[in-house]
Amino acid sequence: MTAVDADLAPSFEHAAFFYGDDAHYVDAVVAFVEEGVERGEPVLVAVPEVRLRLLRDRLSRHLPQVRLAAMDDMGANPAWIIPEWLDFVETHLRAGRTSRGVGEPIWASRTPEELVECQRHEELLNLALQDAPGFRLLCPYDTRALPDDVLTTARRSHPHHGAPALCTNPEFSSTIAPRLDTPLPAVPPWAQRASFAGTADIAPVRQLVIDAAALGGMAQARLGDLAVAVSEALANSVSHGGGRGQLDYWRADDRFVCEVRDRGVIDDPLAGRIRPHIEQPDGRGLWLIHQLCDLVQVRALPGGHQAVRLHVRY
Amino acid sequence: MLRAFFEAGLAADQRLANVLPPTGGHCVAELLDGLCDVQTLLDRNQLVLDAADAYVVDGTFDGGARVRSYREATQRALDDGFSGYRVFNDVGWLLPTVDVRSWRAHEVRADLVTATEPLVVLCGYGSQTVDGCSFDDTVTVHGQTWCDDTGHVRRVRLGGTADGAIAVTGELDAAHAEEVGEILDAVIDEADAVVDLAALDFVDGAGAEALFHVAHDRNATLRNAPQLLARIWTVLGFDEVHPLEASEGAVR
Numbered sequence: 344m345t346a347v348d349a350d351l352a353p354s355f356e357h358a359a360f361f362y363g364d365d366a367h368y369v370d371a372v373v374a375f376v377e378e379g380v381e382r383g384e385p386v387l388v389a390v391p392e393v394r395l396r397l398l399r400d401r402l403s404r405h406l407p408q409v410r411l412a413a414m415d416d417m418g419a420n421p422a423w424i425i426p427e428w429l430d431f432v433e434t435h436l437r438a439g440r441t442s443r444g445v446g447e448p449i450w451a452s453r454t455p456e457e458l459v460e461c462q463r464h465e466e467l468l469n470l471a472l473q474d475a476p477g478f479r480l481l482c483p484y485d486t487r488a489l490p491d492d493v494l495t496t497a498r499r500s501h502p503h504h505g506a507p508a509l510c511t512n513p514e515f516s517s518t519i520a521p522r523l524d525t526p527l528p529a530v531p532p533w534a535q536r537a538s539f540a541g542t543a544d545i546a547p548v549r550q551l552v553i554d555a556a557a558l559g560g561m562a563q564a565r566l567g568d569l570a571v572a573v574s575e576a577l578a579n580s581v582s583h584g585g586g587r588g589q590l591d592y593w594r595a596d597d598r599f600v601c602e603v604r605d606r607g608v609i610d611d612p613l614a615g616r617i618r619p620h621i622e623q624p625d626g627r628g629l630w631l632i633h634q635l636c637d638l639v640q641v642r643a644l645p646g647g648h649q650a651v652r653l654h655v656r657y
Numbered sequence: 658m659l660r661a662f663f664e665a666g667l668a669a670d671q672r673l674a675n676v677l678p679p680t681g682g683h684c685v686a687e688l689l690d691g692l693c694d695v696q697t698l699l700d701r702n703q704l705v706l707d708a709a710d711a712y713v714v715d716g717t718f719d720g721g722a723r724v725r726s727y728r729e730a731t732q733r734a735l736d737d738g739f740s741g742y743r744v745f746n747d748v749g750w751l752l753p754t755v756d757v758r759s760w761r762a763h764e765v766r767a768d769l770v771t772a773t774e775p776l777v778v779l780c781g782y783g784s785q786t787v788d789g790c791s792f793d794d795t796v797t798v799h800g801q802t803w804c805d806d807t808g809h810v811r812r813v814r815l816g817g818t819a820d821g822a823i824a825v826t827g828e829l830d831a832a833h834a835e836e837v838g839e840i841l842d843a844v845i846d847e848a849d850a851v852v853d854l855a856a857l858d859f860v861d862g863a864g865a866e867a868l869f870h871v872a873h874d875r876n877a878t879l880r881n882a883p884q885l886l887a888r889i890w891t892v893l894g895f896d897e898v899h900p901l902e903a904s905e906g907a908v909r
Contacts, residue, residue, distance in 0.1 A: 545830055546832065546859075549859075567888065570859060570885075571860075571861050571862070571885065574830055575831075578863065582831075619893065619894070621895065621898055627893060631861075631862045631889065631892055
């Protein structure tokens, strides 16, 4: 990062902003964005489509310096969000410009499982963007719709708070809770199970999953995503998880779910969230899994085991 | 099985040949005895009893010479009025003496000749004699298999296409990506090599990476790339340094 201005800029500021009505939301977000516009900063606003509708009238005159994105798409899988912020921040840092963003990854209709991954995402942002000088990120939380425990967690995971001016947050807890021990919902009794050992088992086990998902009517393109994601998870177990493992797979409503368990440990909390460099020898597996799936849950299990549960919508 | 192989050649009016290991083996003359008049075949030069040392020049296996000799023998067969050249090579005995990597590359090159010329080669790998190169490895580098039901399932294969491209067919995943990448690297010796992926049924990140190196580092053209490869190509950022061209990314 060679930007001259950026060298002088303060470190990354990650702020929670709690709002209780739409007018407050619009006024504070617009003021935060326009402060950036006046400083010549590019701004990316990624909030749910319903919130975007409130902001469009006030912000569209700042296009293209201000970019608007629907978080429902950009962050449908919460693991997709950090790479987007990194791309945005680094592109502008290379041009010597600091930048700012508004990111609202949590809304009331997130499923409980998505919510946990969103909270993990908020904590990982502090790590992923710690080397992004001058980047200010405002994360709005709707106090009308979100439960108290979600708001409490947000107070602890953001080093800053307030809007439009950001202040140091005394409630911030600097330890990153990796949430690798949050229990996963039980594997349902109708799940099917397969064991695997060695690379020779990858293809036949993958085929079991594909056959089951196809039987449930999954479209061809999604079957391809599922096949690659499962294959990568199995290959990870074979290469880094003790050479063998167990796979459970089942249908849950509109999703097909696979859980791979092995003796591996993913020690980099950002694994799969940093775009792999073209020449790097490995580390593409989890990236592919995250990118191809709608939700991925990585958990440390008792006894030195690990689970990677992936969800692909039909 | 061998008898059926040669019978098919007789029916197609091809010249027949076989290459025996130094230790002896199935001789085509014996196989055909009783089926037809072997002496007549020998007299009219339709049956050629080759020698194993055709494979070894000055004590060293020379794949290039072998492929050239396939081409020349096929041309001679055509010049002599036959419809093509059909040869059985008992090759398993050779494997302990050759470098496995160059052997696999040789087999793919041979397959390229069979795909473009009226040449049929059956390579006999006695499973007892193979060393340093598994039976599955040998299946990978042959466009087709003609064997007893051995229970071996090979999910990826390399072979030639009628227009001289190298076809990668089946499922290219982490189990074989490195191996296939090495073989392709050894086989590709021309700047305008084409790798045909029309029958690539599955590819994962490791497979895509192997193909990326073939395309980017060896300048091979990837043809008929399946949609799944295009998707992985984009997710892994390969398209930023080496786009799959529109003609290469045919949708299927």
